[in-house]
Amino acid sequence: MKIYIDGQMLDEKDAKISVFDHGLLYGDGVFEGIRFYSGRIFRLEQHLVRLYESARAIALTIPMTIEEMAEATLKTVAANGLRDGYIRLLVTRGVGTLGLDPDRCPKASVIIIAATIALYPRERYEQGLTLITCATRRPTPASLSPRVKSLNYLNNIMAKIEAKQAGCEEAVMLNEQGYVAECTGDNIFVVKGGKVTTPPTYSGALDGITRHAVMELMAKLGIECREEVMTRHEIYTADEVFLTGTAAEVIAGVSLDRRDIGTGKPGPITLRLVEEFTKMANSEGAPVPY
Ligand code: PXG
Secondary structure: EEEEEEEEEEEEEHHOOOOOOOHHHHHHHHHHHEEOOOOOOOOHHHHHHHHHHHHHHHOOOOOOHHHHHHHHHHHHHHHHOOEEEEEEEEEEEEEEOOOOOOHOOOOOOEEEEEEOOOOOOHHHHHEEEEEEEEEOOOOOOOOOOOOOOEEEHHHHHHHHHHHHOOOOOOEEEEEOOOOEEEOOOOEEEEEEEEEEOOOHHHHHHOOHHHHHHHHHHHHOEEEEEOOOOOOOHHHHHOOOEEEOOOOEEEEEEEEEEOOEOOOOOOOHHHHHHHHHHHHHHOOOEEOOOO
């Protein structure tokens, strides 16, 4: 595997970062997870815009332009000869001293990994995921905005641990007020009476790229979708629930807190969107220069 670090394409065994990198010492940095399908990177520009916005929000200067970043990302995929897979792109604050001060880190580091990912086994896409509500809340925007895709994912990891300890696959995370925000690495959608709702970003949801793509698909298919503040009640009483995320793609949620959602099986709107998303993902994107 070839990994991009700060302008160099390195073998996996040589792809190392300093123990003084503030990305490691403090989780000081931002990242993206991006998929590519059939030799094209899906929504590359949207991912990079979000990356640069996350960086801007934490006052981190990325030492290359967005165009240079796009080129480096495409080249990393090409160098690995992969046609379908997953990119992890990180920008860390860089090497600094043992102290919080980011001004002691003269240059941010850029790391690009192109690999493959399988979050869930195939049968989960047919049977759906079991969900629990976790006690860990989405952080309030009064601390770090939940819109920043930062290298500190401990909150989400704590939520994932809760889900797994409860014997479930995913956790529904509420915000401080108790409204539904999202899952640990996915946005959430609820279907009722043929209409779809999803929490707005101000409920604590990340502005997901897959969320946007699926909303576009629904508009095209004539399925009404609205952003609405919601509680767990809407999930308990839904006909269908589905999650969207780069890694998970589109996947059904079939129970919450051991209560079946609808029939307890993936519903027709979810299955239709899974199918349409696969088509969309395989028919657009920035071509990789192999
Ligand atoms: N919410 C959160 C908190 C996320 O981290 C999404 C929603 C979905 O957004 P996109 O743009 O990917 O549609 C994410 C995505 C994983 C994993 O293993 C997922 C994410 C990051 C790291 C790992 O599922 N981010």
